[in-house]
Amino acid sequence: MGYFRANIEKAKGYEPGFQPKQMDVIKLNTNENPYPPSPQVMKVLAQIKPEQLRRYSDPLANSFRQAAAEVNGVEPDYIMACNGGDELLRIAFEAFCDENRPVAYPVPTYSLYPVLANLQNCKAIEVSFDGEFNLPAKLAGTNAALTIVCNPNAPTGSFVSVEELASLADELSGVLLIDEAYVDFAERNCTELVKDFDNVIILRSMSKGYSLAGVRFGYAIAQPDIITGLMKVKDSYNVDAIAIVLACAAIKDQQYFKENIEKIKSGRWELTEQLQALKFNVRDSHTNFVLAESKNRSAAQIYDELVQRNIYVRYFDLPSLDNKLRITIGTREQNQKLIAALQDIVGIGKW
Numbered sequence: 001m002g003y004f005r006a007n008i009e010k011a012k013g014y015e016p017g018f019q020p021k022q023m024d025v026i027k028l029n030t031n032e033n034p035y036p037p038s039p040q041v042m043k044v045l046a047q048i049k050p051e052q053l054r055r056y057s058d059p060l061a062n063s064f065r066q067a068a069a070e071v072n073g074v075e076p077d078y079i080m081a082c083n084g085g086d087e088l089l090r091i092a093f094e095a096f097c098d099e100n101r102p103v104a105y106p107v108p109t110y111s112l113y114p115v116l117a118n119l120q121n122c123k124a125i126e127v128s129f130d131g132e133f134n135l136p137a138k139l140a141g142t143n144a145a146l147t148i149v150c151n152p153n154a155p156t157g158s159f160v161s162v163e164e165l166a167s168l169a170d171e172l173s174g175v176l177l178i179d180e181a182y183v184d185f186a187e188r189n190c191t192e193l194v195k196d197f198d199n200v201i202i203l204r205s206m207s208k209g210y211s212l213a214g215v216r217f218g219y220a221i222a223q224p225d226i227i228t229g230l231m232k233v234k235d236s237y238n239v240d241a242i243a244i245v246l247a248c249a250a251i252k253d254q255q256y257f258k259e260n261i262e263k264i265k266s267g268r269w270e271l272t273e274q275l276q277a278l279k280f281n282v283r284d285s286h287t288n289f290v291l292a293e294s295k296n297r298s299a300a301q302i303y304d305e306l307v308q309r310n311i312y313v314r315y316f317d318l319p320s321l322d323n324k325l326r327i328t329i330g331t332r333e334q335n336q337k338l339i340a341a342l343q344d345i346v347g348i349g350k351w
Ligand SMILES: Cc1ncc(COP(=O)(O)O)c(C=O)c1O
Pocket: 031, 083, 084, 085, 086, 087, 110, 150, 154, 179, 181, 204, 205, 206, 207, 213, 216, 217, 218
């Protein structure tokens, strides 16, 4: 017998996107923001005092709760800070799921959900999206303790309307966690649902829209009773003192944030058109990446040829994502280099 619980023994674990060691590569594979965080973030970082490191951090990160509450138009007791959105997912699995309390989610989606289900030893009910990535009606009838909808969805970039998610929240007997890690790049979000539904939890990440993937900061928005329950499951000091200060500075600088988001959205529109001109099928994306399907060449082959040119995108060897590449929106220069490389690879001349 091994040392680990049986489900851990057989678990494969989450496979993060490849992190190349060289810095001079074009890295469009893990949906990081290509622009730096707000200058306010760098300013407060330079002002960190030894005393802030010597003491434990604020267990509730109240300064951040206050700042996030203002931005989202809710009270601070609707917010819980966490060590990246991923920590909130882990907390939710621990809080709501076990051997008799399954999780449900539409697929294809974020590949961490089945990994967490396995760790928690709970059944994962996977309900397939249709070809247009509409919310599957069957999701409302699974009786799961926790239902997760990633919206906008990764890796498809598709978006389900707020009204449809309100109906789903109303129909479910369990909790609905709406993973809004990419919502900063969409036109609408589901914050208003937490006011009407006591079973809705919204996940937000500071990794994408606020360029803080390395800091590890995210947060939950939900009614205070749910927040209190989730807090029982989190580590006491789950976010560190430096991260709290940096996340506060980032979320308070809404002007920088909005300008940054607009740059990425215009890059997304431009890249979509250029990929379509190269005969890729590209659906409208509501995120900071696009999913591009190659009509003429194998996606795996294109991926390899891009790597040879020091350009990294993400290729999932899964039947539901057959022949598709997920490409993070980079800076204008990075996007142009990608397009030039693809012109070379797929053999369609410059235009
Ligand atoms: C769909 C989705 N949800 C949540 C996360 C977690 O983000 P983080 O832990 O960086 O805040 C990610 C990260 O890539 C994601 O793609």
